[in-house]
Amino acid sequence: MDILRNWKIHLLVLIIVVMSENLGVVKYSLIILLPLLHALVLGGIISFPKFKILSTKQMEVAAGILPIAMMLLIVKIGLDIGPNISLLFHSKGALLLQEIGHFFGTVILGLPIAVFLRMGRESIGATYSVAREPNIAIIAEKFGLDSPEGRGVMATYICGTLVGAVWLSILTGVVAKLGILHPYALAMGSGVGSGSMMAASVGSIIAAYPEMEQQIRAYAGAANLMSTILGIYVSLFFSLPLATKLYNFLSKFQSDKETAKEKV
Amino acid sequence: MNKLQNMTVAMVLSGLLMAVGNVIGYQVDWYSSLLGVLVIIVIGLIGMAVSQLPGLNKLPMVFWISIVAIIISLPSFPGSAWVIQITKKVQFLAVTTPILAYAGLSLGKDIELFKKLSWKIVPVTLAVMTGTFLFAAIIAQFVLKWEGAI
Known part of the structure; x- marks a missing residue:
């Protein structure tokens, strides 16, 4: 990956940043549109294959810079944890237990919908996690990606x-x-285990509660750190077996109905 | 260029873009913006170096960068007040915008793959994301109340 030779990408990012920050935070009643959202959408439009502005290789360079730039966000959030360390210690139970919601929330809400839409066994892979890179690796190893x-x-x-x-x-x-x-509870919810999604979510909480900015980031950062450490193990040993069991249970009703229909 | 040099260049470059956004979007002066970003980059590089130490490289780099940033910001760490004061000038939203711009510019390759999928994956993905966010937030709300933190 030659980062500097792909100057076109950086120039485009510069233009997108200038446009997005000039537009600023846009609010329509309950909906908040942040500069990061403008940037994501603008970038998405520019990279649209039909426009032929970027080659696939250039898009891969952009995708390669993303996790490195993300490290700076991780630093920024980490720096909010130290000053709030006693506050976080005071809520250690919440920080630990909210992870249950992160790991099982995907299955509880997603799996019934997937089964209802008759996605078959794809439902298990689609809903056992938020499907980020480590979760793909688990499925690839256990079932293969085919x-x-x-x-x-x-x-x-x-x-x-x-x-x-x-x-x-x-x-x-x-x-x-x-x-x-409470904004602290929302902050922990936003630590979903994906950097961009956390950034988008935390940004919206801060826009609604600017006076609690630092504490919100501290909670989100701590929750995200927990997801990073526990994520692989919990999704391998708990979420995946749960998704498989729940799928087998739910699809039983479906196949009964299906055979009943066929008999008629 | 090896991997670490590449990462350093990418960090400096994206940091500069964050400084630009910080000046335009949040009316912070150039000097404070660049200094703040520089301190953030240095902490990121320290974290990157730590993650390369033998024995420590079993855990992901993002973990070590978090840990280094947390330790530096602890009130008992020498100079932490200075670091926090300097980096506070860099707005959180200004940091996020270039990151999501890079993310956006990489979406094109996923659009082609997306076209091959069934529409069913859209409601399912939205439910997955909603589930993980809402259930964690609801549990956190109850436990925070119970712990007397809110």
Whole structure:
């Protein structure tokens, strides 16, 4: 990956940053649109294959810089944890237990919908996790990526890459404006184990509660760190078996109905 | 160029773009923006170096960079107040914009793959993302109340 030789990418990012920051935070009643969201959408439009502005190789360079730039965000968030360390220690139970929600929330809400839409065994791969790189590796090793489970995890990975950050940013903004859940709780919720999605989600919480900015980032950073450390083990030993069991259970009803229909 | 040199260049370059956004979007002066970004980059590089140490490289780099940033920001760490004061000038949102711009520019290759998928994956993915966010937030809300943190 030759980073400097692909100056076109950096120039485009510079233009996108200038445009997005000039536009600033846009609010329509419950919906908050952040500069990061403008940047994501503008970038997506520029990279649209039809326009032929970027080659696939250039897009791969952009994808390669993404995790490195993300490290600077990780530093920025980490620096908020130290000053709030006693606050975080005071809520260590919440930080630990909220991970249960992160790891099983995908299955509880996603799997019934996937089974209802008759996605077959792809439902398991598609909903057992948020389908980021480590989760793909687990499925690749256990089932292979050519299996239904493998196709499922790849489908959620691709779709999540395209819509995940946009969706979480808007969803979080709406939930934050409703004011039912405390911003600290929302902050922990945003630590979903994907950097861009966390950034989009945290950005929306901060836009709604600017006075608690530092604490919100501290909670989100701590939760995201927990997801990073525990993620692989929990999704391998707990989420995947749960998704498989729940799939077998739910699809039983479906095949009963199916055979009943065939008999008629 | 080896991998670490490449990463250093990418960090400096994306850091500069963050400084640009910080000046344009949040009316922070150039000097404070560049200094803040420089300190953030240095901490990132220290974390990167730590993650390469023998024995420590079993855990992902993002973990070590987090740990280094957390330790430096602890009130008992010498100079932490200075680091926090300098880096506070770099707005969180200004840091996120170039990252998501790079993410956006890489989406084109996923659009082709996406076209081959069934529409069904869209509601399922949205449910997956909603589930992980909402369930964690709801559990956190109850436990935070119970712990008396909110």
